[in-house]
Amino acid sequence: MPHLFDPLEIRGVALRNRIGVSPMCMYSSSDGFANEWHMVHLGARAIGGAALVLTEATAVEPRGRISPQDLGIWSDNHIQPLKEITQFISGHGAIPGMQLAHAGRKAGTSPPWEGNQPLNDNNGGWTPVGPSNIPFNKNHREPNELNLEEISEITSSFSDAAIRAKESGMQWLELHAAHGYLLHQFLSPISNTRDDQYGGTFENRIRLTIETVQSIRNVWPDNYPLAIRLSTTDWIEGGWTVEDTIKLVHILKELGVDLIDCSSGGSSPNASIPRGAGFQVPFAERIRRETEMTTAAVGFITEPMQADEIIRNQRADLVLLGREMLRDPYWPQRASRELDQRDNIAIPSQYNQAEK
Numbered sequence: 001m002p003h004l005f006d007p008l009e010i011r012g013v014a015l016r017n018r019i020g021v022s023p024m025c026m027y028s029s030s031d032g033f034a035n036e037w038h039m040v041h042l043g044a045r046a047i048g049g050a051a052l053v054l055t056e057a058t059a060v061e062p063r064g065r066i067s068p069q070d071l072g073i074w075s076d077n078h079i080q081p082l083k084e085i086t087q088f089i090s091g092h093g094a095i096p097g098m099q100l101a102h103a104g105r106k107a108g109t110s111p112p113w114e115g116n117q118p119l120n121d122n123n124g125g126w127t128p129v130g131p132s133n134i135p136f137n138k139n140h141r142e143p144n145e146l147n148l149e150e151i152s153e154i155t156s157s158f159s160d161a162a163i164r165a166k167e168s169g170m171q172w173l174e175l176h177a178a179h180g181y182l183l184h185q186f187l188s189p190i191s192n193t194r195d196d197q198y199g200g201t202f203e204n205r206i207r208l209t210i211e212t213v214q215s216i217r218n219v220w221p222d223n224y225p226l227a228i229r230l231s232t233t234d235w236i237e238g239g240w241t242v243e244d245t246i247k248l249v250h251i252l253k254e255l256g257v258d259l260i261d262c263s264s265g266g267s268s269p270n271a272s273i274p275r276g277a278g279f280q281v282p283f284a285e286r287i288r289r290e291t292e293m294t295t296a297a298v299g300f301i302t303e304p305m306q307a308d309e310i311i312r313n314q315r316a317d318l319v320l321l322g323r324e325m326l327r328d329p330y331w332p333q334r335a336s337r338e339l340d341q342r343d344n345i346a347i348p349s350q351y352n353q354a355e356k
């Protein structure tokens, strides 16, 4: 029976345990560049014992940023500062990974501490793009509907970003197709009302995600995992459903996707989401069972016993922690103590004295 401190091997990459840092925007970059904040923030979580340290949603083009302060990887110049971070993370036994993202119609908003508000051209915003010209809500700007040429350029931006991620030392990629951002906007009938080959039927709505996965897998090394974060349900009538997710996962599996990170929601402000402890775990469990795909569970996972139960009962293969990792970068170390797994976690030599 696997447990929280068992290793997990996917392709050529070995995770030292089943704990990952969920992607979290830090709103701390200028022009997409990683800096000391990202080094300390991500580095601390590698020292803390997580097996997988994922960057925040990293934009594949400038207009794909959620906020102007997001991390980006649309130019070769972004590689060097990331390299220093990945070297540090790998040097402490964790796997550095990047979440590649495009925010689509939800792009160009202020950081949460400035209200998460859509920005206008005078205060740093830009006109967002999307599958259709439907704004996310009445405060959001109306997106420009992407034409076929622009869609193909976006697919290329994702694969160019994957090449740069490899150059910067990332060993794991997660494609962000959740939370109402661009790929999810194409998947969901809530945001996609196109009548060409990218809209309408299920096969058409999944096309951009499929093409993006193919373009990334073509350039991303065979021995490195490719994961995808999906909103497994829109939580709203007429939206994307768990059944849709399961159909899509069967296809993604054939295309070389290795893990489904099972999140939910984000496509509509009117969705009513029953948030609570482990509320998305049943999605990871069902998708794992029905598709035999490796899954990650995320959302309101805070307690070591809770995380261990998810792995032991094979409801998911990996747990990703978001806010709990902000509260405590040493959560994996704490969990190893609580679960009597102290021999199964690396304590940095510099901190050994505290173990005596």
Ligand SMILES: Cc1cc2nc3c(=O)[nH]c(=O)nc-3n(C[C@H](O)[C@H](O)[C@H](O)COP(=O)(O)O)c2cc1C
Residues within 6 Å of the ligand: 022, 023, 024, 025, 026, 056, 057, 099, 176, 178, 179, 229, 263, 298, 299, 300, 301, 320, 321, 322, 323, 324
């Ligand atoms: C500050 C913050 C930033 C986030 N940024 C991202 C992001 O960049 N990409 C993403 O997929 N999810 C993002 N999320 C969602 C988290 O990855 C996670 O799915 C969510 O917080 C639920 O997990 P939790 O209950 O452990 O926090 C963010 C969450 C927080 C709190």
